[in-house]
Amino acid sequence: MNTPQHRNNPKEFVDFLDPADILCQTPIASRDELIMEMLKRLAFNHGIGNVPAIYEAVQERETFGATVVSRGIAIPHARISSIRTPYVAVATIPRGLKFNGDDVAPVKLVLLVLVPKDQPSAYLQIIAALAKIFQSESAADNAAGLTTTEALVNFFRRGGLLLPNFICAGDIMEPVTFKLHDTNSLKDAIDMFVAQNVLEIPVVDKDGDLTGVVTADALLRVCMPDYLLWMDDLSPILLFEPFVNVLRNEESTWLAEILHHEFSAVQIDQPAIAVAETMAKRNASTCYVVKDKKLLGLITLPHFLNKVLRD
Known part of the structure; x- marks a missing residue:
């Protein structure tokens, strides 16, 4: 198979962000309540479909494995048949919340990602774009300290977060733990x-x-x-x-x-x-x-x- 030499003209992660879908410094302290509120916003702003059914899909994905991907950052997500394009809702929680019972650090930045069921690469492309943020130990604290939705959008824009045109082997590989x-x-x-x-x-x-x-x-x-x-x-x-x-x-x-x-x-x-x-x-x-x-x-x-x- 010929390998493309580059991944040019990628879409920016901020293209998925609508200020109306951002809960900035929310006082909500329950994971389930927060996910439901984020879904309601997406439904009100974009008509994503049956909120209770999508909520169950997100919760079902949580049972497969923790979606806390980095220190203080969680990305609950689900594949939905009722949408044709990915949607992202963002919430910051300055006081933090326990996303999974055994979290080492409270979650302060939540990105709820919904992708079309028939677009298997969409979620992986979004995760690849966010990789730079995951590498920063202070990213969640920095985001949670911002007081306006505009500042939060600029936070993601300054990161230069670009979606690659395709997913590389390196994006999905696991570390070698024995050899x-x-x-x-x-x-x-x-x-x-x-x-x-x-x-x-x-x-x-x-x-x-x-x-x-x-x-x-x-x-x-x-x-x-x-x-x-x-x-x-x-x-x-x-x-x-x-x-x-x-x-x-x-x-x-x-x-x-x-x-x-x-x-x-x-x-x-x-x-x-x-x-x-x-x-x-x-x-x-x-x-x-x-x-x-x-x-x-x-x-x-x-x-x-x-x-x-x-x-």
């Missing part, structure tokens, strides 16, 4: 498979470049060579005799013996649809995100489907 090095042993791989409860582990070299993957299937085939699979009588190996040799030599066996050099990977700036393409072509459940060869993140199939179809 092996090409100098590790078979024992290290077995220990990691057991500890992480995964079926595939990336392997990097001393420079952090992705060199291959180790799979649980490959490990099993080391323990169970092909000739054993043709045996009609398994009585000679009922006590896992083939595994004994692996256990005896696991510390002196290098990963190279079970390393796969073919795997699914995309560059960090490739369109996210390339992730679906490479996983479908390779029948893979994990796609690695790299810059040149350096491993930066990964995208599992369940994570990809959630981002595109449900998040």
